[in-house]
Amino acid sequence: MASATSFYDFKPLDKKGQPYPLTTLKGKVVLVVNTASKCGFTPQFTALESLYKSVTAAQPDKFLILGFPCNQFMNQDPGDNDTIQQFCLANYGVSFPVLGKTDVNGDKAEPVWEWLKKEMPGLMGMKRVKWNFEKFLVSADGKVVQRWASTTKPETLEGTILEEIKKGSGEKK
Structure with missing residues (x-):
């Protein structure tokens, strides 16, 4: 999709294989994470869920985490979507x-x-995801504003996410 200019231009498939139009997320700050069930970083699910609940409690309907299971790194998510x-x-x-x-x-x-990798390359301009649980922060207007490595703990992201939500809603710091 060479003409894509924002996060909202895409329709990845949901757990049932149906298009999930990202346009439905307009106005929300979104943390995009490639996940895996059998990885050393898998326990980050606990921190991601805690982060999700904390931010949405403080800012209802302004934040979402989107997990994308991926089996490309040492086959660490071998199950089907239901599993x-x-x-x-x-x-x-x-x-x-x-x-x-x-x-x-x-x-x-x-x-x-x-698109995410092109918009926010990794270390030394790397345009690939290095491992499971890399994280991309997308602003309320659909632009990539931050990228973190797998080793970045989700609990350290809350302040950055809340600041991005404030920017998107026009609130003063």
């Missing part, structure tokens, strides 16, 4: 949307991930 959904709910109580299994790198990469 992944059940795992996230049963083990971590995840209440934010976890979409359909997605490639984030390579020839079959989901277009939204190609």
Whole structure:
């Protein structure tokens, strides 16, 4: 999708294989995360859920986390969409949307991930996702404003997210 100018131009597939139009998220700050069920970083689901609940309690309807399960890194999310959904709910109580299994790198990469990487390259301009649980912050107007490595703990992001929500709503700092 070479003509894409914002996050809202994409329709990745949800857990049922149906298009999930990101245009429905206009006006929200979105944390996009590539996830995996069998990774050393998998316990970040707990912190992501806590972050999601904390920010949405403070700023209802202004924030969303979108999980994109990915099996590209040492086959650490081998299950089908139903298995992944059940795992996230049963083990971590995840209440934010976890979409359909997605490639984030390579020839079959989901277009939204190609766009995210182009808009906010990694270290030394790297245009690929290095590992599970990389995080991209998208502003309320659909622009990528921040990117964090897998090692960045979700609980450290709350202040940045709340500041971005304030920017999007026109509030003063």
